[in-house]
Amino acid sequence: MQRILITGGAGFIGSNLALAIQDRFPSASLVLLDDFRSGHFSNLEGYQGDLCAERLGKVDFKGLLGDQRMDVVFHLASITDTTEHDQFLQLNHNVEDFRHLLKWACEDQTPVVYASSAATYGQTDDIMTESKVPSPQNVYAFSKVQMDNLASQYARQFPAWKLVGLKFFNVYGPREAHKGAASSMIYQLYRQMRNGQRPRIFHDGEQRRDFIHVEDVVEACLGAAALASSGVYNIGSGVASSFHQVIEALNKAMGLQYVPEYIPNPYAFYQAFTQAEIIQARNAFQYQPRMTLQDGVKQYVDWLDSAS
Numbered sequence: 001m002q003r004i005l006i007t008g009g010a011g012f013i014g015s016n017l018a019l020a021i022q023d024r025f026p027s028a029s030l031v032l033l034d035d036f037r038s039g040h041f042s043n044l045e046g047y048q049g050d051l052c053a054e055r056l057g058k059v060d061f062k063g064l065l066g067d068q069r070m071d072v073v074f075h076l077a078s079i080t081d082t083t084e085h086d087q088f089l090q091l092n093h094n095v096e097d098f099r100h101l102l103k104w105a106c107e108d109q110t111p112v113v114y115a116s117s118a119a120t121y122g123q124t125d126d127i128m129t130e131s132k133v134p135s136p137q138n139v140y141a142f143s144k145v146q147m148d149n150l151a152s153q154y155a156r157q158f159p160a161w162k163l164v165g166l167k168f169f170n171v172y173g174p175r176e177a178h179k180g181a182a183s184s185m186i187y188q189l190y191r192q193m194r195n196g197q198r199p200r201i202f203h204d205g206e207q208r209r210d211f212i213h214v215e216d217v218v219e220a221c222l223g224a225a226a227l228a229s230s231g232v233y234n235i236g237s238g239v240a241s242s243f244h245q246v247i248e249a250l251n252k253a254m255g256l257q258y259v260p261e262y263i264p265n266p267y268a269f270y271q272a273f274t275q276a277e278i279i280q281a282r283n284a285f286q287y288q289p290r291m292t293l294q295d296g297v298k299q300y301v302d303w304l305d306s307a308s
């Protein structure tokens with residue numbers, strides 16, 4: 001990998017990926033693209049490559065990149081606030097901007113690794129396999145389903161071209177503070193507890209989610225870039241942890257003993273259970289999440305404490 005474009009490069013996952021690539025492939029030429037809708041420049045402290053501040057759908061790729069071919073594009077740009085219910089906005093930005101990227105990448109068959117989401121699966125009590133029929137419960141999730149549909153249409157039309165979708169589960173870790181209310185519950189609970197408040201969770205705390213540390217997500221992106229063919233893969237830890245277990249891990253890492261405060265869940269549609277089946281990614285590119293919830297939370301708490 002020598003020439004790499006990352007859309008959403010000032011965002012949470014994008015900045016972690018950019019800094020990891022810069023560290024591991026020092027001779028790589030990196031271009032980040034971000035419209036700073038939610039991303040923040042402070043995520044890119046120490047970044048030495050190029051950055052284009054522009055909305056993806058408006059980018060003139062030839063003007064930006066010239067005739068040189070990219071080795072891979074990591075497409076992470078998206079409206080990531082799942083409570084943004086403006087249908088046109090979500091679909092126009094998330095799907096049409098992706099279409100714009102794919103039209104350009106198609107010309108040279110530039111490999112694209114793009115972010116889909118576990119939100120596409122909707123509400124279920126079962127472990128989520130990639131073959132599950134999508135059941136989007138909000139327009140954000142619907143936009144991700146449409147991105148998957150678009151990518152699979154292109155992949156069928158151009159079988160030699162590599163388009164890889166990654167369905168991220170609940171990602172947490174350094175450089176997500178800019179997301180505010182859309183940041184991970186692990187970050188939000190940490191903030192409450194460091195401010196001397198009891199951690200507030202939705203009643204009854206036995207909801208279970210698949211939490212995945214951003215370092216494992218970065219590894220998944222790099223692994224997927226090395227794939228030889230198209231596909232869609234779940235990227236989670238493979239473990240569903242309850243909100244109570246999250247608080248237990250935070251208490252342990254922070255040396256506290258808070259009991260939760262329960263609040264009513266205001267959302268009509270809520271994923272009270274997510275768990276990724278990760279066999280497909282393991283078989284395809286040896287995806288193996290390394291961080292347990294306890295280790296990931298400990299590492300993250302140490303990072304947050306040292307950053308404040």
Ligand SMILES: NC(=O)c1ccc[n+]([C@@H]2O[C@H](COP(=O)([O-])OP(=O)(O)OC[C@H]3O[C@@H](n4cnc5c(N)ncnc54)[C@H](O)[C@@H]3O)[C@@H](O)[C@H]2O)c1
Pocket residue numbers: 007008009010011012013014033034035036037038039040054055056057075076077078079080093094097115116117118119167168169170171172179
């Ligand atoms: N963090 C998670 O738990 C999670 C879970 C599932 C899927 N995802 C997906 O992963 C990707 C990255 O998410 P994140 O958590 O880093 O969120 P983020 O909001 O931190 O990053 C998204 C970045 O994209 C930029 N952006 C948005 N729309 C753009 C556009 N049209 N043109 C250019 N830049 C644009 C934003 O400014 C931001 O920097 C997204 O596609 C998101 O839907 C994330």
